[in-house]
Structure formats: structure tokens, C-alpha cells
Amino acid sequence: MTTTVKDIVTLVDDIAPPQLAFEGDKIGLHVGSLNHKVNKVMVALDVLENVVDEAIDSDVDLIVAHHPLIFKPLTSINTNSEKGRIIQKLLQHKISVYVAHTNLDITSGGVNDMLMNQLGIENHQILVETGEDELFKLVVFVPETHENELRDALSNAGAGHIGNYSHCTFNTPGTGTFKPQEGTNPYIGTQGDLEKVSEVRMETIVPKSILSKAIEAATEAHPYEEMAYDVYPEAITGSKFGLGRIGQLEEDMTLQEFAQLVKEAFDVPAVRLIGDSTKSVKNVAVIGGDGNKFIHEAKRKGADVLITGDVYYHTAHDALGMGLSMIDPGHHIEQVMKKDLVKLLSNKAQNIDVEFTTSNVVTEPFRFV
Structure with a gap:
């Protein structure tokens, strides 16, 4: 193909x-x-x-x-x-x-996560929240014979995932009725005759970001020419997303030692260092590219040091004034x-x-x- x-x-x-x-x-x-x-x-x-x-x-x-x-x-x-x-x-x-x-x-597993992983900091959180995924309830009516296939298709598309659990659905048995009209090619039944089918009302949670994908996957797995489904907005929200990441080193080290680690991790010839070289650092924030405008957020979240590129002269002074160290290994580390x-x-x-x-x-x- x-x-x-x-x-x-x-x-x-x-x-x-x-x-x-x-x-x-x-x-x-x-x-x-x-x-x-x-x-x-x-x-x-x-x-x-x-x-x-x-x-x-x-x-x-x-x-x-x-x-x-x-x-x-x-x-x-x-x-x-x-x-x-x-x-x-x-x-x-x-x-x-x-x-x-x-x-x-911003995406989970994206550039900022990649940068943190390169530093060996595995357990990290979002530094600057930029939004959260809306959740929807997707309801699909499917014949009992295809219940498992539909559930698998929805799960593979990312629907029905709650925490570390997949295939999360609620299923109610019932009877579906329909009468195929002229020009149809029904999977079950014949044109002009009212058909009654044992069906399942399958409900599952779907983030807005993959709603279209989930509906498309369900449509492909569904045996009917026309899939019956409903979509309802949920009052609760889903996963948060945002820019930058913050995490902790396994052991404290001096800013000078950590700067050397950053230099080696990203294979750069030099880094620009802002702050007291002898200061102990534990909490590390990273923003790929130009993160100048997020120094206050990094400090508020408890970062000892912020790694980002393109640091401006006056931003460096502001960081020094608030007691935030910075390491600039360049924009190219992305x-x-x-x-x-x-x-x-x-x-x-x-x-x-x-x-x-x-x-x-x-x-x-x-x-x-």
C-alpha cells in the first residue's frame, strides 16, 4: 500500500x-x-x-x-x-x-521530556501549565457479536484509559431496532423489514485531543453501514499539559558540578553559567529553546537551577536577584x-x-x- x-x-x-x-x-x-x-x-x-x-x-x-x-x-x-x-x-x-x-x-514525551531524560532525571513534572484536556463521554451502540472488537479498537485509539487502566467501558445490554430503506446494504436484516438486534450500549471516556480518532476507529471496527453513537461533554477535566519540566537529581551537587554534567549530557563545548558555582542544587527545571520569560515560574516551583537557551543579559541579572541559578547550553540542544x-x-x-x-x-x- x-x-x-x-x-x-x-x-x-x-x-x-x-x-x-x-x-x-x-x-x-x-x-x-x-x-x-x-x-x-x-x-x-x-x-x-x-x-x-x-x-x-x-x-x-x-x-x-x-x-x-x-x-x-x-x-x-x-x-x-x-x-x-x-x-x-x-x-x-x-x-x-x-x-x-x-x-x-508541550506534549507528553516531547522535547522537554527528552531533555530531562538526557540528563538522567526520570521523575519530572510540568513546569508551566498551558492547559488541560477536555473529556467527553463517547457512547456507541454495537451488536453483541462485535462488542469485544469495538472495545479493543477504542482502547487502541486511546479511549477508555483511566490512570494505569485501559479498556475502561460501561456496558448496558438492550435491543436496537432499525428498518433498512432502499439503497442500503445492511449487515443484518433486509430492506423494508423492521429488524431487532441484541446490542450493547458501550460508554467510555475520551480526551478531546483524540475524540475524532476514537470515532474513526470505532466506525472502522463497527459492522453497520451507519454507526449510532452519542458524544457528551464531561464536567471533569483530563490530563494537564504544559511547557518545560521540573524534577530532582538523585543526589545534591554543586552548580559547577551540575554544569559539567549538562555540558557532557548535551555534548556542547561550553555552557554559560549564572549563579554561585559552589551553591548546592537539587531541583532542576528545563525549558527547551528560549525560556527567558519563565524564570519566575521556575523559581516559584522551587527550582534551584533552570536550564534553557538564549538567556538575555537582563534576564540573567533578574535571575541572580531572585536567587535562581541558570545554565545556558544553547538553543541547539533541542x-x-x-x-x-x-x-x-x-x-x-x-x-x-x-x-x-x-x-x-x-x-x-x-x-x-
Whole structure:
């Protein structure tokens, strides 16, 4: 079966739901077509010209990137400019570009979790809450013969998960009636005759983020031409989501020692250190990219040190004033998303004939002398 850009986009969106992204963030399809055939996918941090050249040389059909290719509106596509050349090359070689940015930062298991895992801090929590998933009650009426198949389909789509329990449903037996009209091809019964079927009213909880996916999965598993179902909003809310993570080191260490650990964990030549090198640190906060505006939240949550990139001069002074240490290993440490996202996509694409690879081009613009 042919794999398309749309098929891969479905996988990416399942990992990093678009609705999690900050308002105005330039996520989604930047170049290409959802209908283009895909044999090879390359995951990249940035879409620069040398990354596109790498994709061309490697016969890549789709680039899944973290940083947007087109962030500010283009007034022209001048092929003498770098941006124009990039777009021209992508179109000429039929390479599509899909972006998952702040939605990949925020999602559970996303960039900020990847950064914490790279530091060896496993038990961590959200640093800055940005929202919570609404919950809905999905009710599907299914013949008894297909009850188990439907329950499995819903669970595999992410519905009916409460804590560490899956397949959570409530089931009420009953009798369904229907009369197939002209033009129908009923699974049970004949046209013009009233049919009575032993059915089950299956109820389950579904987060808003996967509601459409759950209904689609139920429809595919349901034997009827027309599936009867109801959707009700719930007063309770689901899982919280947000930016950044905070956790604890197994053992206290000095800020100087921890800075060295950060340097080695992210394989960077140097880090910028803000604070007393001899200070003991235990509670660690991480925000991938530019986390300047979240220093107050980090301090309020009890962080001894905040790791983030692009720290401004005045932000550093403010952090010193409030007693918050900071370590700036650079924006480029978000490159951990390349190998980790490839693993996540490969696990979800076991039934899809496509190759996933990471970009090997180093897009760090800074050099240390």
C-alpha cells in the first residue's frame, strides 16, 4: 500500500497534537502536498539549505522538522535568497516539509521530556501549565457479536484509559431496532423489514485531543453501514499539559558540578553559567529553546537551577536577584528530538512501509574560540 505525507502527518499529530501548540505558532505543512508518496522520512531540527541538500542526496520525500521553515510571512520567493533557494529545491525534488514546534515541546514525551531524560532525571513534572484536556463521554451502540472488537479498537485509539487502566467501558445490554430503506446494504436484516438486534450500549471516556480518532476507529471496527453513537461533554477535566519540566537529581551537587554534567549530557563545548558555582542544587527545571520569560515560574516551583537557551543579559541579572541559578547550553540542544522522534515514529509505523532517518547536518550557528 502506498504511503503518503498524510499518513506520516497522522503519526506526527498523534505524538504531538496540533491543538497543544501556542496560538500563532507556524506548525503544520510548510511545503509540498499531503498526497505526495513517501518512502523515506528525515527528522531535522532546522530546515536550512544544507539540510535540504542532505535530504536530496539521501532521496528523502518528507522532512519532519521542529523549527518552522516559514515563520514570518513571505512577501516573495526570490530564488537568489537562501529561503527562496530552499523552497525551490524542495519543490523541484518533491520534498515536503511538516513542522511540529511548540506542540512537540508541550506534549507528553516531547522535547522537554527528552531533555530531562538526557540528563538522567526520570521523575519530572510540568513546569508551566498551558492547559488541560477536555473529556467527553463517547457512547456507541454495537451488536453483541462485535462488542469485544469495538472495545479493543477504542482502547487502541486511546479511549477508555483511566490512570494505569485501559479498556475502561460501561456496558448496558438492550435491543436496537432499525428498518433498512432502499439503497442500503445492511449487515443484518433486509430492506423494508423492521429488524431487532441484541446490542450493547458501550460508554467510555475520551480526551478531546483524540475524540475524532476514537470515532474513526470505532466506525472502522463497527459492522453497520451507519454507526449510532452519542458524544457528551464531561464536567471533569483530563490530563494537564504544559511547557518545560521540573524534577530532582538523585543526589545534591554543586552548580559547577551540575554544569559539567549538562555540558557532557548535551555534548556542547561550553555552557554559560549564572549563579554561585559552589551553591548546592537539587531541583532542576528545563525549558527547551528560549525560556527567558519563565524564570519566575521556575523559581516559584522551587527550582534551584533552570536550564534553557538564549538567556538575555537582563534576564540573567533578574535571575541572580531572585536567587535562581541558570545554565545556558544553547538553543541547539533541542537536537535530541531527532533521534527520539525517529524512535517514536518508527514504533507507530510498524505497519507502514517507510524508512525513518535523522539529519546528520549540524545546524548550531555558534562557534567557540
